[in-house]
Amino acid sequence: MKHSSISIFIAVIMLLYAALLSGCASGTNKHATSVVDYLFPNTKNPVVVTPGIPVLSLPLRVGIAFVPAAAGRDVRQSRTSTGFTPFQGGGDLALTEKRKTDLMQEVAKNFKKHPFVKNIEIIPSAYLTPGGSFANLDQIQNMLELDVIVLLSYDQVQFTDITLSITYWTMSGPLVIPAQDNDTHTMLDAVVYDIKSRKMLFRAPGTSLVKGSSMLVDQSQELRTDSDRGFSEAAQSMIANLDVQLALFKEKLKERPEEYKVVRTPAYVASRSGGGGGGGSVDNIMLLLFIGLGVGFLWIKGRR
């Protein structure tokens, strides 16, 4: 009897342990930010925007930023029952500031090759307030003298249990992707806005699926690695898409001149000539000489 009680006790302990392990290893981990939440926050006074006609004065000054998570919302939505998370550190876990900067630099590098881009400012996350909407963009525009901003958002889901499908909510609607055990689905979305007119110029998503095959013991490390790889792959996919969408947008500019105004400055025209642009500019020696002459003239005038 005593022996059977011990056996039952051990069996119960093992079952509880198995359940615990099962709980630890199952669920989904979702990390997401949303351009929709940032530009059109769900507040008492919803943001009403009437886009104007963008005037794109080439070359453009472009800003690039990751949108913050919506105010008061934990970006991490997990169905994990016992607290297992593949990421450490809390908060906006999937992407550290350093990783965000690296990804933005990749996108910026791609943008810089285009002659219509004058310069690109990588904007730290701290400059964007959750739900800041266009008022926040106006502040950034004034501070950094931008024409256009590329708003990046991400959505990463890691599955550690049954087969599901996931839905990404993008600026263009839902994107449904089937999911498998231990898979890491990542989507990066770039939305390009003309700040002054509040008009979205174009968007380009990039997705990645990293198939999971980890054993239970190294799952945490594996998921972290998969997360990082997911963002890298999604960034490459998004950059390729940006080129495609940009080409389409250029066509749109030609086809619909009434919707978009493009102004080519002399500097842009000269830069497009293949480096044959020259300028006559006052240098520091000349300016010193002229200031000396002006001061001397005023001094003599004052004496008379």
Place this chain on the structure above:
Amino acid sequence: MDQRPSLIASRLPVLTLAIGAFALIIFLFPKLGNLLIYDRAAIIHGEIWRLLSGNLVHFSLAHLLYNLFAWLIAGAIIEFHGYRFFLLLCLSSSLLIGTTLFILKPELYFYAGLSGMVSAVVTYLCLQGLGEKGVWRWLCAATLAGMIAKSVIEMGSGSSFMLLVSKENFVPVPLSHLAGIIAALLLYFYELHHHYRVPKDK
């Protein structure tokens, strides 16, 4: 009898302000700038006004402001002095700068900037100042020597002194400054030769 104008002939520097305002307007309306910029291909196709008007176009706000600042100093002094032929100097220097670049710089497709004209005006002012008395004469002599030395060094070394607008995407063209100086010298000696150094208000 000295027929030179007084050093302080109080008058509004109308032409200086007008040219400065025109440069500003061109900058504010890029389409106008595109019509007026020195564009070698367009000049070849008959748009010869670009030889003159390219001097009034600027590539950036910094480029405009530095040139405009120097222009206002030089132009205002010359108009305060009441020296004649200022308008002729502006026209001849801009034409000489344009044609010099067109002939000697075939690799230059586009050119913009007021600094060549500024060089012309300062040189002309200093040449006129050499005929004045006192400190002003020496100040003009020193400035003229500095301008000529700078241009000779630039042309000799084939590079420009440090630009104030260092972030711009254009190549500095010191030849435009030299052309401006030559235009001023030509006008000054032409004036001397024909005894035209008579002030308007005397």
